[in-house]
Amino acid sequence: MMTFASRFALPLAFLMASTSLSMAAECGGDLGTFLQGVKAEAVAAGVPADIADQALAGARIDEKVLARDRSQGVFKQTFLEFSQRTVSQARLDIGRQKLQQYKAVFDRAEQEFGIPSGIIAAFWAMETDFGAVQGDFSTRNALVTLAHDCRRPELFRPQLLALIEMVQHGDLDPATNTGAWAGEIGQVQMLPKDIIEFGIDGDGDGHINVKQSAPDAILTAAKFIQHLGFKRGEPWIQEVTIPDNLPFEKTGLSGPLTAGEWFALGVTPRDGDTASGNLPASLVLPQGRKGTAFLTYPNFNIYLEWNQSFIYTTSAAYFATRLMGAPPYLKGTPEQGLGDVEMKALQTKLQTLGHDVGKIDGILGSGTRVAIQKEQQRLGMPADGWATPSLLNTL
Known part of the structure; x- marks a missing residue:
């Protein structure tokens, strides 16, 4: 399952949070007092008091969530290693079955939002194995924990308030709903604010249930992807x-x-x-x-x-x-890359040469790739941005 830990530094949904700077100070301290403040804000936004009480009843700090937040994993696999593990034949077979099983829903997604079925199905597969692995953290407790924690309350408090709104709509049971450690919910792992804004009742039952309803998840993902700027009919x-x-x-x-x-x-x-x-x-x-x-x-x-x-x-x-029918990629014969220790040594050297590589973390990220290209070009090497022992030795 691809959760917040492995998805990146800050998900777009968090960046979309529009909260006042004063709200950022409303964190930490006594949990009961904090929850009363959250309830008051929800009620001021129009949520009935009894619904807010129901949503927050029994909420607690989850130390496992804090541990995950402070030790987020990062990608140290190569493209070939990661893609061959995630784009497996088994996943491709299941994906093609899902495309047939929900053909009418995928057709609707493309007709209404311009999103090809393969794009949605690939996210569906990589996020939760088509809904099979959605996370086992209490969504309410995860968001309470991260909103109460003073590292990034401006990002997570709006998500907690959105969860209360989902309870008000009857779309979430706060006592039983589970998901990713950072509060993402459902088969394509979306945050409450985005579910409220982009959610679609795909199966016509009067609710938006991205956790159990594949049609709801598919169409909600399609509307969200359209919002991200996908242009109908163009390649990716x-x-x-x-x-x-x-x-x-x-x-x-x-x-x-x-x-x-x-x-x-x-x-x-x-x-x-x-x-x-x-x-x-x-x-x-x-x-x-x-x-x-x-x-x-x-x-x-x-x-x-x-x-x-x-x-x-x-x-x-x-x-x-x-x-969508493309053949397997050509693997080629890539030059040997660098291990963790060697990559950190390269990043340190690049930093001493004046390049901004960000954190010395052993990850071949965008900043490190750009720095490598500049040094390769300076040294008269093909500037392809790939970190190799020969480049490290030369530097």
């Missing part, structure tokens, strides 16, 4: 083959070329489709110029909004293409 990622003499310094997610300009440089789509030549396109090389290569289009940005991990987003986008 396309596997390509590349020549050896590219201007590799132009590769990466901030690449300045159009797809047509890449094609003119010898980049060749494996599916032969060059119809998107006028679109801006970035050439991404998850494991350098000798590994798998993709062109990413503006629609790829919705993946970065959903999850800021480059490895996760690229794998999820690739998964979607597989569900």
Whole structure:
């Protein structure tokens, strides 16, 4: 299950929280007093007092949630390692079964919101294995814990208030509802504020139940993805083959070329489709110029909004293409990468050379990739952003 811990630094849903700065101070201290403050705010927003009491009754601090929040995991796998584990044949088979089982719902999602079925199904698979693994943390206690904690109350208090609103709508039982440790709920792991704003009753039962109803989850995800900026009818990622003499310094997610300009440089789509030549396109090389290569289009940005991990987003986008009929990617023969200790040593060296690589964490993140490209270019090496022993040794 892909929960808040592995999804990125801060999910988009949290960034959308619009709370006053004064609210950030309403944290910590006696839990009972804190909950009374939350109740008062909910009642002031129109929630009946008895509903607020019901939503918060029995709430407690969950130390396991705090432990998870303070030790969030990060991706240290390569693209090949992570994508081969997550985009498995078993998941592809189940995904294609789900596309048939809920064909009418997926057709509605594409008709109303312009979101291809494969994109939704891939998120569904990667987040919860099609609803099988949704998390076993009390959603109420998780949000109470994180809202009460003074690290990021401005992010989590609005989610707790939104949970109370879901109780008011009859869409959530606060005593029994479980989900991810950071309060995400349901088959595609969404936060309460987003469920309220984008939720759709897909099965017509009068409630929005993204935890148990696949139609509700599918259509709610589609509306949310549309909100993130997905453009109907445009591609999101396309596997390509590349020549050896590219201007590799132009590769990466901030690449300045159009797809047509890449094609003119010898980049060749494996599916032969060059119809998107006028679109801006970035050439991404998850494991350098000798590994798998993709062109990413503006629609790829919705993946970065959903999850800021480059490895996760690229794998999820690739998964979607597989569900839509694309063949397995060409693995290539990537150069050996760096282990954790060596990557930290490289980041430290890059930092001493004046590059902003962020935290020295052993992760080949966007800042480290950009710094690597600059040093590779300075050293006359192909600037593909891949961290190798030869680069570390040279530096």
